[in-house]
Amino acid sequence: MKPDLFQAPDYYNLDDLLTEEHKMVRDAAREWVKRDVSPIIEEAAQEAKFPKSIISGLAEIGAFGPYIPEEYGGAGLDQISYGLIMQEIERGDSGVRSTASVQSSLVMYPIYKYGSEEQKKKFLPKLASGEFMGCFGLTEPDHGSNPGGMVTNFKDKGDHYLLNGAKLWISNSPFADIAVVWAKNEEGRIHGLIVERGMEGFSTPETHNKWSLRASATGELIFDNVKIPKENLLPNKSGLGAPLGCLDSARFGIAWGAIGAAMDCYDTALRYAKERMQFGKPIAGFQLQQKKLAEMITEITKAQLLAWRLGVLRNEGKATSAQISMAKRNNVEMALNIAREARQVLGAMGITGEYSIMRHMMNLESVITYEGTHDIHLLITGMDITGIPAFS
Ligand code: TGC
Ligand code: FAD
Secondary structure: OOOOOOOOOOOOOHHHHOOHHHHHHHHHHHHHHHHHHHHHHHHHHHOOOOOHHHHHHHHHOOOOOOOOOHHHOOOOOOHHHHHHHHHHHHHHOHHHHHHHHHHHHHHHHHHHHHOOHHHHHHHHHHHHHOOOOEEEEOOEOOEOOOHHHOOOEEEEOOOEEEEEEEEEEEEOOOOOOEEEEEEEOOOOOEEEEEEEOOOOOEEOOEOOOOOOOOOOOEEEEEEEEEEEEHHHEOOOOOOOHHHHHHHHHHHHHHHHHHHHHHHHHHHHHHHHHHHOEEOOEEHHHOHHHHHHHHHHHHHHHHHHHHHHHHHHHHHOOOOOHHHHHHHHHHHHHHHHHHHHHHHHHOHHHHHOOOOOHHHHHHHHHHHOOOOOOHHHHHHHHHHHHHOOOOOO
16 A cells, blocks of 8 residues: 555634633544554455554544543543544545444443443443443344344343344444343333353354455354343443434544544545656646535535534533434435545555545444434434334
């Protein structure tokens, strides 16, 4: 892969809206991606291997629990810092951002928000340092967009619970030390349970042959009469709103992360277009290529403003789930469109691993599907503005 020459676009001087702390956090993450992710990520993706070597670096830049209070090992940062970290990591690779999103928003967040004090003390510091890695089991083979239909269940056996069922498409599952798993009790109420690797009857087979997010490990979670100690149930929230609340946090991170992937594609295409000569001049001098590049920077700028405003609303505790859905949907589609256009700017070179664009493009095909598909987020907006759910 070519050396990482990334220069971040900031067409509307958005840096003026950031605090010194935001810029410091963002620049540290940017520097780390350039130094420790860019040189290894193409090979990891080609070999379809999660590069475990980056776990300690992710912890050091505060990517595991950026907004979790410091007393539990988190970085104690605000939502805009969290977004900026996700943006920089996804600039490197969506799969690396996935690892950080899952650890922060889907494992640490539910333990922090819905867990007991003992659970917080036991798990959060180890998750923040990367000593423990986690995964989040909501999706099932027959229940993806409709998680409320889940069949994974647990029964009260007096001194423990007995868990049965299966989850599919679970990021980090093949190597996770713990899984936050959503399952129904005997009354059909959804609860979160912390399942630990090594518990008898619990296995995590890897899903192979993905063309997307190849540097992120994806797998199943299988529960065959797994005995779960009662103290591993998350006591402070139940119902579908509990896992969906975690998704709000992860979707917010993706809305920022997708901008990073788009910025990398744009920056690569711009540099290439200025250097590549055809018909005696740089291809950047042709109107058709300028149209592509001008539209890319316009869309990136709009997405940056959307994400920034959403970050302000999140910091004020005012962002609605529907506002988060709109940003996730818009920014991921924007990034995927830019990746496709940028790929064309590079001609044949665009399909090679010399450049990051094709990898981003394939990754974004997962990002547009997970954490709620593009269609589901449109239906969430539709429901919000009309008051009428159209899911079923
Ligand atoms: P519905 O009846 O609308 O809602 C059930 C309860 O949940 C509440 N709620 C929310 N709470 C917090 N945050 C949200 N975003 C919420 N959305 C809804 C709602 O108020 C209600 O509460 P209550 O107290 O009245 O019971 O539920 P529904 O069954 O009609 O479904 C609605 C729908 C389709 C929007 C929802 O199921 C959905 O979002 N589906 C998409 C599923 C999804 O996003 N799965 C993601 C799996 S995790 C993942 O992909 C990780 S990828 C990780 C990576 O690698 O980065
Ligand atoms: P389906 O729900 O079967 O949808 C198929 C198609 O039908 C989609 O186009 C969808 O938009 C459409 N559709 C469905 N319902 C409607 C409707 N009501 N109206 C109109 N159209 C509809 N899940 C986890 O729990 N944890 C994870 O860590 C995780 N990581 C993932 C990693 C990867 C790489 C991928 C690809 C997925 C991951 N997922 C994870 C699962 C992801 O959240 C689901 O794939 C997603 O929610 C969609 O579910 P599905 O794939 O079953 O599609």
